[in-house]
Amino acid sequence: MNSLFPSIVSRSQSSGLMNFFVPIISIVLTLITGSIIFVLLGFDPVYALYTFFISPISSTYGISELFVKATPLALIAIGLSYCFKNNIYNIGAEGQLTMGAIFGGGIGILFHDTNAFWLLPLMIFGGAIGGALWGLIPAILKTKFNTNEILTSLMLVYVALYILDYLVVGPWKDPFGYSFPKSRPFSESGRMPLLFDGLRVHFGLIITLFLIFVSWFIFSKTIFGFQLKVSGYSPKAARYAGFNQTTLVFFAFAICGAFAGIAGLAEVSGPIGLLYRDISPNYGFTAIIVAFLGRLHPIGIIFASLVIALTYLGAEDAQLFLQIPSAVGFIFQGLVLFYLLGAELLINYKLTYKKLL
Amino acid sequence: MNFDLILGILQIVLIATTPLVFAGIGELVTEKSGVLNLGVEGMMLVGAVSAFIILVITGSYFLAFFVSIISGIIMSGLFAFLVLFLMSNQIATGLALTIFGIGLSSMLGKQYIGTPIDGLSPWFFVIFSFLIVFLVSYFFYKTKAGLILRAVGESHNSAHALGYSVITIRFLSILFGGSMCALAGSYISICYAPMWQEGMTAGRGWIALALVVFATWKPERVLIGAYIFGGVTILQMNLQALGLRFPGQFFSMAPYVATIIVLVLISSNKLRIKLSAPASLTLPFYKGR
Numbered sequence: 135m136n137s138l139f140p141s142i143v144s145r146s147q148s149s150g151l152m153n154f155f156v157p158i159i160s161i162v163l164t165l166i167t168g169s170i171i172f173v174l175l176g177f178d179p180v181y182a183l184y185t186f187f188i189s190p191i192s193s194t195y196g197i198s199e200l201f202v203k204a205t206p207l208a209l210i211a212i213g214l215s216y217c218f219k220n221n222i223y224n225i226g227a228e229g230q231l232t233m234g235a236i237f238g239g240g241i242g243i244l245f246h247d248t249n250a251f252w253l254l255p256l257m258i259f260g261g262a263i264g265g266a267l268w269g270l271i272p273a274i275l276k277t278k279f280n281t282n283e284i285l286t287s288l289m290l291v292y293v294a295l296y297i298l299d300y301l302v303v304g305p306w307k308d309p310f311g312y313s314f315p316k317s318r319p320f321s322e323s324g325r326m327p328l329l330f331d332g333l334r335v336h337f338g339l340i341i342t343l344f345l346i347f348v349s350w351f352i353f354s355k356t357i358f359g360f361q362l363k364v365s366g367y368s369p370k371a372a373r374y375a376g377f378n379q380t381t382l383v384f385f386a387f388a389i390c391g392a393f394a395g396i397a398g399l400a401e402v403s404g405p406i407g408l409l410y411r412d413i414s415p416n417y418g419f420t421a422i423i424v425a426f427l428g429r430l431h432p433i434g435i436i437f438a439s440l441v442i443a444l445t446y447l448g449a450e451d452a453q454l455f456l457q458i459p460s461a462v463g464f465i466f467q468g469l470v471l472f473y474l475l476g477a478e479l480l481i482n483y484k485l486t487y488k489k490l491l
Numbered sequence: 492m493n494f495d496l497i498l499g500i501l502q503i504v505l506i507a508t509t510p511l512v513f514a515g516i517g518e519l520v521t522e523k524s525g526v527l528n529l530g531v532e533g534m535m536l537v538g539a540v541s542a543f544i545i546l547v548i549t550g551s552y553f554l555a556f557f558v559s560i561i562s563g564i565i566m567s568g569l570f571a572f573l574v575l576f577l578m579s580n581q582i583a584t585g586l587a588l589t590i591f592g593i594g595l596s597s598m599l600g601k602q603y604i605g606t607p608i609d610g611l612s613p614w615f616f617v618i619f620s621f622l623i624v625f626l627v628s629y630f631f632y633k634t635k636a637g638l639i640l641r642a643v644g645e646s647h648n649s650a651h652a653l654g655y656s657v658i659t660i661r662f663l664s665i666l667f668g669g670s671m672c673a674l675a676g677s678y679i680s681i682c683y684a685p686m687w688q689e690g691m692t693a694g695r696g697w698i699a700l701a702l703v704v705f706a707t708w709k710p711e712r713v714l715i716g717a718y719i720f721g722g723v724t725i726l727q728m729n730l731q732a733l734g735l736r737f738p739g740q741f742f743s744m745a746p747y748v749a750t751i752i753v754l755v756l757i758s759s760n761k762l763r764i765k766l767s768a769p770a771s772l773t774l775p776f777y778k779g780r
Contacts, residue, residue: 280759
């Protein structure tokens with residue numbers, strides 16, 4: 135006879151199969167919970183789920199929008215995985231994104247009447263530098279002054295947002311923009327080229343896919359990727375092997391900051407075309423969920439970014455057609471992360487039924 | 492200097508700082524038991540919105556605060572279930588709780604934005620915030636239960652070996668933290684503002700987390716840290732109101748910059764942090780049945 139309740143037993147090795155299934159399980163559970171929420175709100179769950187998850191991507195334009203939203207999410211998430219793999223909790227990607235937009239966008243504003251092939255590459259470079267510098271602040275504070283990077287990186291988000299606000303209402307305000315808090319538009323050559331006529335999906339997608347490929351190479355084929363992984367699993371082993379933790383922290387923050395900065399620049403020089411206050415609907419924070427849902431793996435992150443991008447689109451449609459506040463998108467994002475973290479138990483532990491007799 | 496002006500500023504500082512004290516002391520108790528809950532901001536927002544809605548519907552202040560605290564217990568209970576029974580990563584789970592709380596509070600509160608209410612006098616809560624800090628301090632250092640809670644935070648394996656239920660103690664500490672965060676939120680929406688606005692806690696939850704580090708995990712020091720921070724916030728508001736020729740955004744970022752500077756000053760002494768932080772903070776407890 136077996137006991138009624140399973141007991142939790144530690145696995146000797148984490149389960150690869152579960153590693154693959156856990157994100158899928160969590161998405162399914164989120165959908166079930168979502169339909170319960172819709173019923174409680176008094177909607178037909180099938181129609182609500184259709185409005186939320188199917189109708190936004192049932193047109194070419196919708197699919198293009200899905201990639202527009204997934205581009206910054208995937209790029210920031212792959213950057214975050216450099217940090218998370220090493221147990222560095224950089225949660226200030228939103229600030230690094232903003233700083234990238236400020237640096238890169240600043241170059242765009244400076245050369246607003248220049249049309250030259252070098253402008254966009256220079257802006258992308260500026261975005262990477264801006265994000266990396268902002269990311270290096272918590273790295274320096276962590277390594278030199280032992281300061282918790284969770285809190286400092288988050289505080290820097292608020293600081294970056296106020297700097298952007300100051301710039302677009304002050305020195306960088308469009309002289310011809312009446313009194314709106316926005317900058318001059320960038321010149322045509324300072325904009326991300328569109329991939330297809332009439333659709334908003336832009337060259338940032340190609341940059342993102344390229345950087346994801348590079349990151350896959352770094353994670354799986356280089357010593358640096360190996361060091362990140364080892365010091366994440368076992369800091370003691372890493373120290374014994376002589377890996378320099380300070381260097382790893384600096385690189386992880388700089389790379390993550392640079393990726394987030396490029397994502398920010400891609401937003402302002404892609405769909406937006408100028409600088410203003412609200413350049414990002416919390417991409418920097420949502421990318422944390424994408425990174426976890428993608429299990430810090432490049433392929434996983436691509437799929438996760440599409441799933442989470444869909445919650446953005448679905449929330450907009452739900453507001454439009456069902457009058458459900460768009461904040462329901464955050465609820466879905468929070469839920470999927472809850473289920474994912476809960477189900478992670480299955481990766482490192484197994485449930486067994488003890489024999490009683 | 493005008494005496495009335497000083498008294499007025501002092502009053503505003505007391506009123507503005509109280510929610511930080513509540514959230515900070517709640518998180519401190521949670522962390523003392525060895526659990527880091529980054530969901531403070533989310534729990535505060537849900538606490539704020541639930542108190543506001545109940546007040547609008549029933550008109551009862553008592554019910555508003557009561558339901559708000561229940562909401563904090565439910566939110567933190569969800570967190571506790573994940574980190575204690577499913578042994579999930581505390582940092583990621585706390586972030587999920589904050590994101591979830593932001594979404595839930597904006598959805599519930601959508602139709603209440605701009606609804607007028609009669610604010611409640613804050614003074615009872617101001618006094619209560621001082622009282623609760625000293626009660627927590629007394630509990631930690633003068634009672635056996637407090638000693639056990641601290642032991643669980645320092646070494647859960649030893650506490651378990653002595654026969655104490657690590658999971659139960661942590662569960663209760665997390666729930667206390669959650670109810671305090673919800674109280675902080677409801678104070679903001681009913682006494683301090685008084686109104687409901689999406690994301691109205693404006694990062695106070697994160698500052699409460701910084702306060703615990705600033706306080707090097709000692710209850711009375713949460714008060715000191717909270718009042719330094721509250722003072723800086725009110726000072727920047729007053730300077731901004733004086734209309735100095737200096738962009739307002741730089742004043743508005745002052746509290747966040749001040750938090751970073753203070754954290755750096757406190758943390759740069761590695762030994763002090765190592766000696767004062769609960770040794771089991773963020774480590775999951777697994778009995779290995």
